[in-house]
Amino acid sequence: MARSPASPRAGTPPADVDWADLRLFLEVARTGSFSAAARKLGVEQSTVSRRMAAFERALRVAVFERLPGGSMLTPLGERLRRHVEAMEAGADQLVREANGHEKEVEGLVRLALTESIAVHGVIPRVLPVLAEKHPRVSVHLLTSYEAAELGHREAEIAVRFFRPTSGDLVAARIVTLPTVPVAHRRLAKKSRDELDWVGVDLGRIPTVEEDYQRRHVKKAPRVVVSSYIAQIEAVRAGLGAAVLPCSALDLDADLVELDLGLPAGPVLELWLVTPRSLRHVPRIAAVWSALEEQLQFLHDARRARARPRSR
Template sequence: MARAPAPAPAGRPPADVDWADLRLFLEVARAGSFSAAARKLGIEQSTVSRRMASFERTLRVAVFDRLPGGSMLTPLGEQLRRHVESMEAGADQLVREANGHEREVEGLVRLALTESIAVHGVIPRVLPVLAERHPRVSLHLLTSYEAADLGHREAEIAVRFFRPRSGDLVAARIVTLPTVPIAHRKHAKKSRDELDWIGVDLGSIPAVEEDYQKRHVRRAPKLVVSSYIAQLEAVRAGLGAAVLPRSVLDLDDGLVELDLGLPAGPVLELWLVTPRSLRHVPRIAAVWDALEEQLQFLNGARRARARPR
């Protein structure tokens, strides 16, 4: 068990607590360890440990028990966590109410999405339209397969492949993406057992196309990559086939849909999501509308070109 920090000299009041330290305390409490919080925030574990030790000296109490497997909150730490979460919620609400008073279409919008949607959809199609219509709107593209926490304002808008089931969020399905086996045209006449296959492994992130490929293709992948961008580029390079959204056929005339006698592939859905309180803020609405309009091209991929029978 951790020892309580040494008390401050008698008669000396505790110093003011820094809000940044309160936020860091909350990150550690949620992550379960100093190291996990450091990885999430992109800072050194020693920095987190040093700041939390200083934080406890300021409070004159221990809020963490340092254990071999991580950090556990003390009873007082649990109370403090509830108070800080209430403060965080109040601050977020204040920001949302302030955003609701915006009148001009200007300012920064953080958009969370996958790299493939950024590279093949948002950058070439959405950003030029936004730049022309709303030159005072700036975007920060946060590319990741992990879902951004919109409730804690990690982003203002997210493009997701699933509908949110919790939180005070607005969601709209904008694209439906059938998936099919695709390869370079030089492989068009091969059977499923003659083809090399390209797999994708996203770690803990589920990939329904990969599950389908494993169930219906007997051969193990010749190549496994850790991103959809890399998987598509491997297919475009003629290294093998993969189950991909039919819309990727529009990216390269050298790609064809394969007729392999397989069951229909999974259908992906693309959703726009934002906190309800932000939906009609002018800069958010401008980006939302451009995304909804310009990503419709994904629904209209060119007709499949199957291998000759």
């Protein structure tokens, strides 16, 4: 039986419905179950169930009947499906026309990324190349550790340390980043017990480096900072060691990889992400290509591996 949503207060308009939830509604309608939609989209079934329950609350109607073998649309749900499919077709046509209209590589691209990737990668390497090849493209860097809303809300492209599992997005892993314990060379002769550590605390955002230090170093950091930029600067100042990408060794000739007998550090992944509808828009494609090409240096740890480890 279809559940009955709570009756709205008279005269109140329904809440705004997210287009992503409309697309998810279509996926459930087409696959016939929350679990099938979740598998196709690469997300947890609980995520689909939670978002569809919120979708029904926003509409204040029941659109699904939950059955033991899956889900089927209510009669109202079937009618709504036709409207949403028409919206989908209209949106696709809009994108096709917009992409066809935008022939030149020009305009603003908003890029969401962390401050460390901006300072050590995008600003010195990507932007100069982009400015030379595409002088009519301007870039707005949005630096934050929070994941930005992609599309026309906050940013068109994001550089992320995780692969997105929801939304109609295109994602490409551009580099993998092995990590190692790093310190200033004057600390290289210290034993594991003598060595101080520099930690990073991003508040509600967990980090694999923090988890590694907690499980394997088992020593509270002497200095804790709230950004990777500050962490690297603290290590360069000789305040302690930290688990950093191998590419960090190229930032300063006085930084060395430590051989402390610890397990291999976590491997980080860097992903480019953009809405599918924007991937081939000329200005988006130009920035995407520049990021993909110029950030490859982060993966090149040959200099780091060529240096002898300090003991």
